Amino acid sequence: MHATDALAEADRQITICNACRYCEGLCAVFPALEMQRSFTDGDLNYLANLCHNCGACYHDCQFAPPHEFAVNIPKILAEVRNDSYARYAWPRALAPAFARNGLFTAVLVALCVSVFLIGVIAVNAPGALFSAHTSPEGFYALMPHNMMVWLFGPAFVFALAALAMGMRNFWRDANAANAVNADSPSLRQAMRDAGSLRYLDGGGVGCFNDDDKPTDNRRLWHHLTFYGFLLCLAATSTGTVYHYAFGWEAPYDWWNLPQLLGTAGGIGLAIGACGLLAARRKRISALKDGRMAGMDVAFTLMLLLTAVTGLGLHILAMTPLMGPLLVVHLGVVFALFLTMPYGKFVHGLYRFMALCRYAVARRYGLRRPGSAAAPVAQSAATRG
Amino acid sequence: MADPNDPAALPIRDLDTRYDVVVVGGGNAALCAAIAATRSGASVVVIEQSDKFNRGGNTRHTRNLRCAHDEGNQILTGPYTEEEFWDDLLRVTGGRTDEELARFTIAKSKELWDWMNASGVRFQQPLGGTLGLGRTNAFFLGGGRAMLNGLYSVAEKLGVEIRYEATVVDLDIADGFFSSAVVETANDRYRVHARTLVTAAGGFESNIEWLKEYWGDRAENFLIRGTRNNRGTILRMLLDKGIEPVGDPTQCHAVAIDARSPKFDGGIVTRLDCIVFGIVLNKNCERFYDEGEDFWPKRYAIWGRLVADQPGQIAYIVFDDKSMGSFMPSVYPAIEAQTLPELATKLDLDPEAFTRTVTKFNDTVVDGTFNTDEHDDCRTEGLSPPKSHWARRIDTAPFYAYPVRPGITFTYLGTRVNKEARVMTTDGTPSANIFAAGEIMAGNVLGQGYLAGIGMTIGAVFGRVAGEEAARYARN
Numbered sequence: 068m069h070a071t072d073a074l075a076e077a078d079r080q081i082t083i084c085n086a087c088r089y090c091e092g093l094c095a096v097f098p099a100l101e102m103q104r105s106f107t108d109g110d111l112n113y114l115a116n117l118c119h120n121c122g123a124c125y126h127d128c129q130f131a132p133p134h135e136f137a138v139n140i141p142k143i144l145a146e147v148r149n150d151s152y153a154r155y156a157w158p159r160a161l162a163p164a165f166a167r168n169g170l171f172t173a174v175l176v177a178l179c180v181s182v183f184l185i186g187v188i189a190v191n192a193p194g195a196l197f198s199a200h201t202s203p204e205g206f207y208a209l210m211p212h213n214m215m216v217w218l219f220g221p222a223f224v225f226a227l228a229a230l231a232m233g234m235r236n237f238w239r240d241a242n243a244a245n246a247v248n249a250d251s252p253s254l255r256q257a258m259r260d261a262g263s264l265r266y267l268d269g270g271g272v273g274c275f276n277d278d279d280k281p282t283d284n285r286r287l288w289h290h291l292t293f294y295g296f297l298l299c300l301a302a303t304s305t306g307t308v309y310h311y312a313f314g315w316e317a318p319y320d321w322w323n324l325p326q327l328l329g330t331a332g333g334i335g336l337a338i339g340a341c342g343l344l345a346a347r348r349k350r351i352s353a354l355k356d357g358r359m360a361g362m363d364v365a366f367t368l369m370l371l372l373t374a375v376t377g378l379g380l381h382i383l384a385m386t387p388l389m390g391p392l393l394v395v396h397l398g399v400v401f402a403l404f405l406t407m408p409y410g411k412f413v414h415g416l417y418r419f420m421a422l423c424r425y426a427v428a429r430r431y432g433l434r435r436p437g438s439a440a441a442p443v444a445q446s447a448a449t450r451g
Numbered sequence: 452m453a454d455p456n457d458p459a460a461l462p463i464r465d466l467d468t469r470y471d472v473v474v475v476g477g478g479n480a481a482l483c484a485a486i487a488a489t490r491s492g493a494s495v496v497v498i499e500q501s502d503k504f505n506r507g508g509n510t511r512h513t514r515n516l517r518c519a520h521d522e523g524n525q526i527l528t529g530p531y532t533e534e535e536f537w538d539d540l541l542r543v544t545g546g547r548t549d550e551e552l553a554r555f556t557i558a559k560s561k562e563l564w565d566w567m568n569a570s571g572v573r574f575q576q577p578l579g580g581t582l583g584l585g586r587t588n589a590f591f592l593g594g595g596r597a598m599l600n601g602l603y604s605v606a607e608k609l610g611v612e613i614r615y616e617a618t619v620v621d622l623d624i625a626d627g628f629f630s631s632a633v634v635e636t637a638n639d640r641y642r643v644h645a646r647t648l649v650t651a652a653g654g655f656e657s658n659i660e661w662l663k664e665y666w667g668d669r670a671e672n673f674l675i676r677g678t679r680n681n682r683g684t685i686l687r688m689l690l691d692k693g694i695e696p697v698g699d700p701t702q703c704h705a706v707a708i709d710a711r712s713p714k715f716d717g718g719i720v721t722r723l724d725c726i727v728f729g730i731v732l733n734k735n736c737e738r739f740y741d742e743g744e745d746f747w748p749k750r751y752a753i754w755g756r757l758v759a760d761q762p763g764q765i766a767y768i769v770f771d772d773k774s775m776g777s778f779m780p781s782v783y784p785a786i787e788a789q790t791l792p793e794l795a796t797k798l799d800l801d802p803e804a805f806t807r808t809v810t811k812f813n814d815t816v817v818d819g820t821f822n823t824d825e826h827d828d829c830r831t832e833g834l835s836p837p838k839s840h841w842a843r844r845i846d847t848a849p850f851y852a853y854p855v856r857p858g859i860t861f862t863y864l865g866t867r868v869n870k871e872a873r874v875m876t877t878d879g880t881p882s883a884n885i886f887a888a889g890e891i892m893a894g895n896v897l898g899q900g901y902l903a904g905i906g907m908t909i910g911a912v913f914g915r916v917a918g919e920e921a922a923r924y925a926r927n
Contacts, residue, residue, distance in 0.1 A: 082780065082782065082784075083720050083782050085780045086719070086720035086722075086779065086780050086781045086782050087594075087718070087719050087720045088578045089514055089578070089591075089593060089594025089595070089597075089719070090593055090594065091575070091576075091578050092575030092576060092590075092592045092593070093592070093593055104776050104780055123593060123597075124593070126596075126597070126600060127593030127594055127596050127597035127600070128594075128596065129511040129512055129594065129595065129596045129716075129718055130718065130720070131504075133504060134504075134716065135713055136720075136782070269593075270573070270575070270592050270593065271573060271592070272573055272592065272593075272597075272601075279600065280604070
């Protein structure tokens with residue numbers, strides 16, 4: 068009936084939750100599952116991506132192991148969630164990349180790109196690697212802007228296309244049995260919920276990580292990481308606008324917008340990524356999918372490397388180290404983009420779509436696919 | 452030669468510390484007592500029989516507490532006056548309540564919202580399918596175990612000493628005066644000296660042998676919805692040492708739960724709310740009670756007893772596809788078949804007798820307008836026993852059944868107490884330093900029946916009072 072053992076086990080546990088409902092106030096997962104009586108693979112993948120792994124329900128559950136019902140929702144949904152990334156991957160043939168997308172792969176890609184870039188520079192501007200810092204064009208002396216665009220542009224476009232197709236696959240599967248229509252109020256709600264990590268707070272008590280006390284700081288680390296990442300994107304975007312719209316070419320002085328955004332973003336990203344990595348190390352095994360640790364670590368570490376090498380470029384821009392560091396930074400960024408559709412990055416997209424679906428479902432209920440609006444039967448309140 | 456693996460053979464050592472209060476039990480009432488006593492300046496040790504995961508006895512399976520309030524708040528949807536609470540209590544107990552203690556409980560319940568919030572407990576909106584309780588009952592965010600986690604966390608911060616996997620095997624009580632308790636662990640035996648004793652160790656529903664004194668061999672087939680640790684050992688000790696009993700020893704709260712449930716700790720998920728949608732047959736394929744007598748919330752608590760009186764203490768709720776999905780889901784899937792004889796075979800019942808009973812029921816159903824929000828006109832005519840409401844023919848495949856057995860929630864027998872939570876001795880005087888709180892004394896207030904969330908109310912109110920009074924006594 069289900070594609071994997073993990074999905075079958077998730078179905079079993081969620082059926083128990085649906086009969087209990089004590090955790091309804093903790094997060095979105097429980098009200099979402101209560102809207103249904105039976106769960107397809109798509110439903111379970113949706114619920115799994117709705118779960119933020121705050122750990123509260125595990126510590127609150129009277130049926131958690133060692134109880135014979137052995138309910139551990141954060142763990143089983145982490146497994147289903149990780150499997151779902153591969154299931155929705157595009158192109159299909161690259162799905163196995165998730166299982167192998169560990170630290171080794173990411174670093175290898177970064178290294179390959181760096182070596183490749185060194186080769187390009189050696190051909191393009193022999194001897195520039197350690198002397199570029201004195202040239203007025205800054206790092207464009209190493210590699211002209213257009214060459215950078217032609218190298219990174221296609222990788223970026225491919226990554227975007229792959230991510231978009233993955234999102235489409237997720238949405239279709241989630242709505243296969245019970246459909247929803249997205250609307251803009253629900254979209255705004257989902258953006259608020261995602262942007263504030265509303266459900267990473269154990270229902271208000273706090274989330275759990277290394278013990279049974281709600282003292283976890285993952286929400287803070289994640290905010291620093293996510294908004295740091297956005298600031299870095301904003302830095303690159305304003306740089307692009309400066310370049311094409313105004314003809315202002317890099318390098319910029321420290322007080323220019325791209326520099327300010329990039330520095331702030333880099334610092335946030337570096338601190339946040341370190342915090343997330345430390346939290347991950349300390350997390351009790353009961354809350355973790357033990358099989359896919361590499362994927363999580365790889366993504367966070369690549370973010371950290373991006374931030375650190377980027378910040379390093381700011382600091383060492385006027386030294387001979389600028390050239391080699393730029394090569395490493397570009398290698399890491401390129402590797403980050405290339406592995407994005409096949410790694411932990413996708414969690415943000417699928418979770419956001421799960422939040423969208425939940426927001427609409429809360430507003431309008433579920434309907435059968437193909438029918439206009441008749442909601443699927445809700446539970447009758449037969450108990451007082 | 453003494454067996455080194457048998458703790459009972461170990462010598463009893465004396466603990467060095469002399470505590471102000473020793474609390475026996477680890478649930479809501481026990482923790483409220485421990486917190487209140489510590490806040491009143493007492494040194495407190497909690498002796499909890501279970502391990503850390505299973506701590507808290509039946510509190511783990513609870514989800515709300517009932518409290519009087521003159522105004523609604525962000526969670527409670529409207530006022531619930533003391534008078535209305537009293538009327539509800541009077542109705543469910545049929546007057547089997549100590550009015551003074553009951554009114555005291557209700558009055559003190561008004562303080563629980565603030566007190567619980569200050570003691571680590573968080574509340575949430577009423578759960579799906581329980582909207583009827585949104586005004587009267589405050590639901591614990593994350594349920595009873597979350598509530599316990601909050602209480603334990605605050606108790607630990609206050610400096611309460613908690614000893615898990617420790618069983619009180621003897622109480623030194625003379626003339627209603629407590630002096631020490633003997634505690635046994637896996638590899639130790641020790642005597643705890645304390646100035647006062649708070650007993651909050653639950654009822655005796657997990658003690659099948661004790662239940663058999665009143666129910667005979669039928670009790671072998673009972674399932675216990677909560678902790679396996681409520682064996683009534685502390686209750687027995689108190690009653691044997693001259694404490695006055697209260698409540699009917701033969702009575703327990705019993706509902707019909709899924710027969711496939713674990714013997715203990717199945718909790719809320721094993722309940723079945725579908726009796727009004729179908730018919731209930733015993734193992735001889737006979738109906739035995741009007742399934743549509745009244746709304747389910749008013750009738751669910753009689754079905755445990757009804758099933759207990761059937762052969763083998765088992766019965767089968769039978770319904771058809773029309774009703775599937777109309778009631779709260781439960782932990783085990785319904786047994787399903789395309790025909791009635793096939794369903795009977797799957798249930799290990801006689802297919803002929805089974806089909807005959809269902810057909811006879813179908814033949815007597817009078818057509819009406821089905822409506823579970825009111826006492827509708829869908830009923831049987833000329834059937835004994837009748838189904839008075841919500842009767843629809845069982846004729847649409849697939850057909851479904853749930854096997855059910857009596858599921859025991861709690862027992863009513865307890866120790867008599869006064870308003871200071873002091874236990875009363877058989878000569879009518881209150882003990883100077885022995886207190887009781889929770890299920891072990893709930894029978895004072897709830898002599899019969901049940902009102903959702905009142906067990907937690909009694910536990911919290913008397914736990915708090917017991918803790919404060921014990922601390923006051925210990926200080927003087």
